[in-house]
Amino acid sequence: MEIFHKPVLLQEVCHYLAVKPQGRYIDATLGGGGHTQEIIKGQGLVLGLDQDPDALNACPRLDGLTPVLANFTHLKEVAAAKSWTEVDGVLFDLGVSSHQFSTPSRGFSFQLDGPLDMRMDPTLNYTAADLINTLSDRELEYMFKTYGEEPQSKQIARKIIQARPITTTRQLAMVIQSDSQRRRVFQALRIAVNNELDSLEQALPQALSLLTSGGRIVVISFHSLEDRIVKNQFREWEKSDLGHILTPKPVLPGQDEINLNSKAKSAKLRAFLKK
Numbered sequence: 001m002e003i004f005h006k007p008v009l010l011q012e013v014c015h016y017l018a019v020k021p022q023g024r025y026i027d028a029t030l031g032g033g034g035h036t037q038e039i040i041k042g043q044g045l046v047l048g049l050d051q052d053p054d055a056l057n058a059c060p061r062l063d064g065l066t067p068v069l070a071n072f073t074h075l076k077e078v079a080a081a082k083s084w085t086e087v088d089g090v091l092f093d094l095g096v097s098s099h100q101f102s103t104p105s106r107g108f109s110f111q112l113d114g115p116l117d118m119r120m121d122p123t124l125n126y127t128a129a130d131l132i133n134t135l136s137d138r139e140l141e142y143m144f145k146t147y148g149e150e151p152q153s154k155q156i157a158r159k160i161i162q163a164r165p166i167t168t169t170r171q172l173a174m175v176i177q178s179d180s181q182r183r184r185v186f187q188a189l190r191i192a193v194n195n196e197l198d199s200l201e202q203a204l205p206q207a208l209s210l211l212t213s214g215g216r217i218v219v220i221s222f223h224s225l226e227d228r229i230v231k232n233q234f235r236e237w238e239k240s241d242l243g244h245i246l247t248p249k250p251v252l253p254g255q256d257e258i259n260l261n262s263k264a265k266s267a268k269l270r271a272f273l274k275k
Helices: 010-017 034-041 053-058 072-081 098-102 128-134 137-148 153-163 169-175 179-194 196-210 224-239 255-260 262-266
Strands: 024-027 045-050 065-069 087-093 211-221 243-245 268-274
Touching: 010 034, 010 087, 010 211, 010 268, 024 034, 034 045, 034 087, 045 072, 053 065, 053 098, 072 087, 072 196, 087 196, 128 179, 137 153, 137 179, 153 169, 169 179, 179 196, 196 211, 196 224, 211 224, 224 243, 224 268, 255 262
Parallel strands: 024 045, 024 087, 045 065, 087 211
Antiparallel strands: 211 268, 243 268
């Protein structure tokens, strides 16, 4: 059986969540359930959210897990519906799962040919192809510069306009010169399609409000845009005397983990303790 997603920083997550028997934890990005299984091994209980039905289908049915198909922007709403209004910890493992990357029909990878989709939630109204084919050159340039931090955004936007219509990942990849540029452009598209940064900004305060005193938020991010949002939010909370940051510097995976799972290379973990 395919591993849906290999969890990163597994022991570090449990350490910073301070998992305890019968503790209540929300895994806001359930994925294949790797982090959740470890929390349950520590005798914790988990409310697990994921917006991707493939993820929920792949996650093992575990005693102690309550799975819910939902975007973490609805964290408080889901928690209230399940009577999980006071919890000991909330985990966000951001980014794309191994399954999403390796499934051509999902359209996340420039290395696999498939429809230019990139929706984590398949019910979203628009795909990456919709954006690529309808945005103006200035809008494309803004997206690549803002969400992909791509220095050649203007030139790439012009090339895309000239090559349209573009409907597959391979077609888009062929318009862009290098793998590093492709990586940044595909990241920018994915963030825009799934509204990832706004969703994170909405979800973090909801997570804090659900925590009991002494509860913890742990976030694993995979690029600087997400990490900056988390770092700044934690700093604001600390300045407002709502708790304190447990990770003055982000926790990074060791070389052994990176050797076993190359996707771990860009992971950064930050944690916050509620007063």
